[in-house]
Amino acid sequence: MTLWSWLSTHDHKRIALLYAISITAFFFIGGAAATLMRIELATPAGDVVSAETYNKLFTMHGVIMVWFFLIPSIPATLGNFLVPLMIGARDLAFPRLNLTSWYLYVAGGLFTLAALLLGGVDTGWTFYTPFSTLYSNTHVIAVVTGVFIAGFSSILTGLNFIVTIHKLRAPGLTWFRLPLFIWAHYATSVILVLATPVLAMTLTLLGIERLFHVGIFDPALGGDPLLFQHLFWFYSHPAVYIMILPAMGIVSEIIACFSRNPVFGYRSMAYAIIAIAGIGFLVWGHHMFVSGQAVYAGMIFSLLSFVVAIPSAIKVFNWTATLYKGTISFEAPMLYALGFVGLFMFGGLSGLFLAALALDVHLTDTYFVVAHFHYIMVGGSVSAYLGGIHFWWPKITGRMYPPKWAQFAAVLLFLGFNFTFFPQYLLGVEGMPRRYHEYAPEFQTLHVLSSAGAVILAIGYLLPLVYLTWSLTRGRKASANPWGATGLEWTVPSPPPVENFGETPIVTQEPYAYPPHAVSGGARRAAST
Amino acid sequence: MKLPFLPEVASTLGERVDALFAAVALVTGAVALAVVALLVIFALKYRRGSRADRRRAPEAVRLRIERRLEVAWIGIPMLLFSAAFAWAAALYFDHAAPPDGALEIAVVAKQWMWKLQHATGQREIDELHVPVGIPVKLVMTSQDAIHSFYIPAFRLKQDVLPGRYTVLWFTATHAGEYHLFCAEYCGTDHSRMIGRVVALDPAQFQRWLAANNAEPTMAARGEALFGALGCGGCHGPGSAVRAPPLEGLYGRPVALADGRTVTADERYLRDAILLPAKEVVAGYAPVMPSFSGQIPEGDLLDLIAYLKRVT
Incomplete structure (x- = not known):
């Protein structure tokens, strides 16, 4: 158990834990930046930090939370730990590559962090040109380099998952017996592999223009500033689905387990995941309705944005229907999952306002957008991540955490989250632009509410850090399957041995075969023909 | 009429946007309420230890109902989304082009x-x-x-x-x-x-x-610039250099040397001054020098205002 044995490990479970520790550190750094912003925004005047500092804070918050927390969060930790266990494999297909991914992530992360702390960057996480290439005199190149490096970590993880899920499934584990968690990670991996290279190219072009004054985005040199936005969102919109699809996978596992029901409409849930991943590549222009993009392009992107909302709607309805006639218990993971369904739905419905052209013209670039994506990214992805951590904690660590504290934290986070971000919807509707260091006095009441909510949210995030750490040494020992869940990961001891399975399991059951509603494979097939 | 939380509305478009906003808010609000209500009802009714009826219909019947439900909650959102898309897109499209004489x-x-x-x-x-x-x-x-x-x-x-x-x-x-x-x-x-x-x-x-009319009009300033920059040397009457005439140019179609036809709008005039090689008028030699980097944006707008008035 030396430090070196961890830093040189090829075991997917240990690599998952390396990731878990690193992304937690980045989460709290990104959170600290957000805390300072919320303190600044308690009053209309810019009186706590300077405008330069404020701009660097929201850039740092965005860069760290997007690339060093949300993108790797679920896939690189829970996905890394669980994909082999759920499909009956001993490890990922390429264990050394898996470790390489982590090192790339850490290298990119430390590089970015150093750049952010030794001077920072003020472009916003979106690096819009020509501001980033011509007018910002902050450390743009360094930060972009860090993100560029971390991108390769994403690509390699995606590649590893794709090969693993294709090639290493246990005998009998057909595609339609896979847990939805695996479907979600498969779709996410495809996006990681296809979209991330576009980010790498875009950031490279940005670097070339900034360093060598080659006209790519700068109109004075014959470039086109909107080209950058097209390229950036071609990656960054699918990136939203990198962040939310794995969360949907987790929530399906948890809701099925704690309602003791198979997931309602399993096949359409799987198809919906694939549909979201596919159509998600075709909606990037909805970030650009007021950018000067052609009117007809705007109309097509608007239509496609409504189309991509349909599979998301199916998922919300199917999770709700999964509860019907179940036997529901409210352990902490389930509280997070139910919270996810509500907050994700709310974020998704607010997305319809932004997909609707004439409404977006008023709402885009205001706090409405900030609230919308925080409902999806924080209310959705972070809730699901914490739900997943609480669900598989006994499996990962072999220990139970204090259940009452965990339930309390889940409820506190739900309340704190809404308290923080719901007022931001109203701010946006009233016309408060985002990325404002100072603001008009009539917006103050809602800003104060939001800042007050952020205090509750911060406490909510610190609580699990405390009791989960406590449980590592003091928690009750966990059995192999403390929740009575289905799935191969629950058939091995907690924590699982290095080789995962003594002998390769053979799968004969449909997924989510929860008693007493157990459904045999033969019966389902017979009935559906 | 001012809706709650929306700021006061003071444009013709704004009133139409607010009506759409209210409609989308009502429908999404109703959907959100219905789903939250179902979540809460199911969570309470089927909580562990409750004595709710959990007997299931036979497999075949259940699958049929499942399929119908799924068709319903694909179909109904699709209809609502189509309506929202069409309403919002029509409003956006309608407002895309400014009216003549603005x-x-x-x-x-x-x-x-x-x-x-x-x-x-x-x-x-x-x-x-x-x-x-x-x-x-x-x-x-x-x-x-x-x-x-x-x-x-x-x-x-x-x-x-x-x-x-x-x-x-x-x-x-x-x-x-x-x-x-x-x-x-x-x-x-x-x-x-x-x-x-x-x-x-x-x-x-x-x-x-x-x-506040201390300043000359934009077109007047543009005319002065036209002279100061020496534009008249080629484009003026009786010039020795053969350059396209500018009289009545604005808003007209222009045939280009590469066979395309473009409308002489603000964009065309701007590019013709800054990037003259980009769109050469059919029948003329590409001899116009570029003024890129030499004319501030405000002056450029004055020049264009003048060109719009030249008849």
């Missing part, structure tokens, strides 16, 4: 101020006076980064880009003062790149114009 005002954005100039010459900074009831068309460009011209009370926003013109138009409906914000992040003092739009009754607006 009052034109030039906008040059720079870090971190708005410079505005009326056709009649009045200049303003971070403040825009417009008449109520008359369509106003802003022709906008940026001297540096991307900015965005946002008037919440008009429900309108348009990015302002370097190197090209974007257009925003509106008809104010109520006299008053309204926020003007920069909505696209543009650097250090982005949050101070703000101002106000003052909508005045037409008679009052005329009085405001008269009280």
